[in-house]
Amino acid sequence: MTLDYLRPTPWDVRNFHIDTFEVMSLEEDALKQTEEREGHYTIKVDPFDNPKPLLEHGFYYVDTLIEPVCKKKKLNRFDQEGTTISTKYDRASILTIAEETFAHGRFHRDFNIPNEQADKRYMNWVSDLIDKEQIYALKFNEEIAGFYGFEKENVLLLGMSKDYRHKGLAKSFTSKACDKHMTEAGLSELRTSISAANVASLNLFHALGFRLESTKDIYHKLNRRSSGR
Known part of the structure; x- marks a missing residue:
């Protein structure tokens, strides 16, 4: 029996209009499967x-993800007057902020993905999290300034309106959101992943008490050829 090393990622098919997969192994048999069907592939290693097998099979480097973790008792809490966390917000306002937030995601760095498709990918992700009630609004003096997206113990997304950046609000917003997230879900720790290029995040x-646990290099591949053609 041939093992299937490809995990479909249907949430990305709607954005890129091609089958999309995560490759679950660096084994030669897994990499060969990416030659046999059209699709866009992601592998985290x-x-x-050794990247040589990946390069030989047409993969290319796009990003390195830093994966820090924070125990609840280690979370540093900050409080800036006027900052609050809310589950009540206007959907359109959150999506407007999302549209201007993710200009440097790994799909924006992929030269095979048009920027408008990369934009759509992140917008759809935020929209899905809103539907699943996994978004907190970050409010300053009751005005929506940003959002915090989460799932289980993972901090998935953090975005702030350009009107509220560089005003010393991020630590207060994020520490309050992390605290609310852990308390409401009964979690003892949180995890996140951050592009190595995103120094601000x-x-x-790090200021909130997150500490590095692991890193992953991300490679993509686009195969528009399928067997039998």
């Missing part, structure tokens, strides 16, 4: 893994 989460 240890930075110390790395510094923010």
